[in-house]
Amino acid sequence: MSMSVTQQKRNDAAESSLRDLFARFESDGSAVEVNFRQLLSSDGGTSKSAHGIHPYPAKLLVNIPQFFLAAIPTVAGSALLDPFCGSGTVLYEGALAGLRPIGSDSNPLARLITQAKLTPIDREVARRQLDEVMAAYPLVSPTIPDVVNRDYWFSERISDCLGRLKTAIECSVSAQHRPVFDVSFSATVRRVSYADPRLSVPVKINPDRSARYGAKGDEVIRRLGRLAKIDVGAVFWSITNQNIQRCLELGQGFVLDQPEIFSDARSLGLADASVGLAITSPPYVGAQKYVRASSLSLGWLGLTPDCKLRPIEQQSIGREHLTAKEELAPSGTGLAEADCLLDEIVERNPLRARIAQRYLLEMRDALSELSRTMRHDGRLILVVGPNLVAGLEFPTPLFLQKIAESFGFSTQLHLIDSIDSRGLMTKRNRTAGLIQQESVFLLKRVRAGA
Incomplete structure (x- = not known):
């Protein structure tokens, strides 16, 4: 180089x-x-x-x-x-x-993110595979892994959408591109959950405590309304498309x-x-709660058998x-x-x-x-x-x-x-x-x- x-x-x-x-x-x-x-x-x-x-x-x-x-x-x-x-x-x-x-x-999530960063991709092929995922997503049966307190963090509709995305990824994406797709799926999971987006460790948004959220409290509460009708597939497509662009092109970097x-x-x-x-x-000492911070992603990625962290x-x-x-x-x-x-x-x-x-x-x-x-x-x-x-x-x-x-x-x-x-x-x-x-x-x- x-x-x-x-x-x-x-x-x-x-x-x-x-x-x-x-x-x-x-x-x-x-x-x-x-x-x-x-x-x-x-x-x-x-x-x-x-x-x-x-x-x-x-x-x-x-x-x-x-x-x-x-x-x-x-x-x-x-x-x-x-x-x-x-x-x-x-x-x-x-x-x-x-x-x-x-x-x-x-942390398995950390290893996955690192692998995605270090795996050059063919962007054209990755985008074709993203199109295939989006075409298959509405038609396939959902794959729902063991997720800790899934019903607490996700509506049934969103869980169904995430499960369908998971199935579509498994059916449509090659091994070379799985890391970036899995990482994008993980980021989508957190984006469509009931977790407060300002905090690293998941804490569920509580409308009854809006006064404690400070200046941006109203925006945090409005998030709950958006989640009721959010297009999970569109969120995943946007995140994955951005990540495909961020990753190095095969043959052009390391x-x-x-x-x-x-x-x-x-x-x-x-x-x-x-x-x-x-x-x-x-x-x-008394490390940040990396595993708890990753818990929603670990579950949906199938890395928490029997819902145990x-x-x-x-x-x-x-x-x-x-x-x-x-x-x-x-x-x-x-x-x-x-x-x-x-x-x-x-x-x-x-x-x-x-x-x-x-x-x-x-x-x-x-x-x-x-x-x-x-x-x-x-x-x-x-x-x-x-x-x-x-x-x-x-x-x-x-x-x-x-x-x-x-x-x-x-x-x-x-x-x-x-x-x-x-x-x-x-x-x-x-x-x-x-x-x-x-x-x-x-x-x-x-x-x-x-």
Whole structure:
């Protein structure tokens, strides 16, 4: 993939900025405050690119991977790993930069969105298949999978329409184009549900509480009236048509067979020392409710057998629901500072202490696996923010930095970026607080891990 003059100038500017940041960090060892939006402006509207194909909570600011991919020299076709890939922001940007994207996420919807972003399509064929879906849709029998509380979230008419769309997609769309069609179907599901569109986790619109909706309350309530007569097929057609345009054309962008996307960051199917660059933003302690936020889509996609979300949630690092067997480990986390803090948290809220300890233990496993896969001198960009646990400051960045260093990484740079009203600035548990800034570490793999 050849580089344009504009892209070369952009890379040169990013490399110069990174050298300056290194110098400032090395001068006193303190974290350097940056604004990634100003450091490197995004090279294109994300809503018009594949980043806009489906909503997803707490997306990583696209400027961060764009900056490091521009600033760090890479070899075309080399591996880029994101073990907590979410909806594929890092991997899509890496693929555009000519790298081979490898990802992992415990949420099946996240994996589907990432796959759709990384699968180039034949737009002409995809549009013909969309026409076939729309022709078949009124005539086929509906396929209604297990959807949690389906009657609560959808009218019977809308459920019937969605079921017919699902059948038509399964009958008319080729394997090459299924990811973009399935993602579009998922986005349609949320669009025609009774869920408040302003919130990531589904909350049903309640006309009796219109006063609580603020300035846009009337608009939210009017949505219920529109849903009574909404054309579900037309919504799906519009979303799919836009997404076909957003996805890369086969043969015109990056070329992949099937993207490598795993389901567990603690068990990557990769060879030892096979990755030279990793960029990732792990989940937080008491993570956002990614599975609950995805619940309607997961159900309609047929990914919640017997209407159960818990089996998927149990695979998530940072989850808030633990099994009875997941008690506090008496051996601790291996970090003295963390264990002392957890002792304080136990006194305030034993459950939050269990959640926080389990998070650190599972992140230790994930960072150990990441260390195994990375080459000597490989670079890891780790993006993570602090928060509160049971009302106490929980310095997640410090803890993860120390765990990474125990597995052979050396901190080369520490940046702090303020979060300015983006999806990550979300209240999770009432004692968790808001995440208002995040640390960005650049770490180098320098020795065998512990």
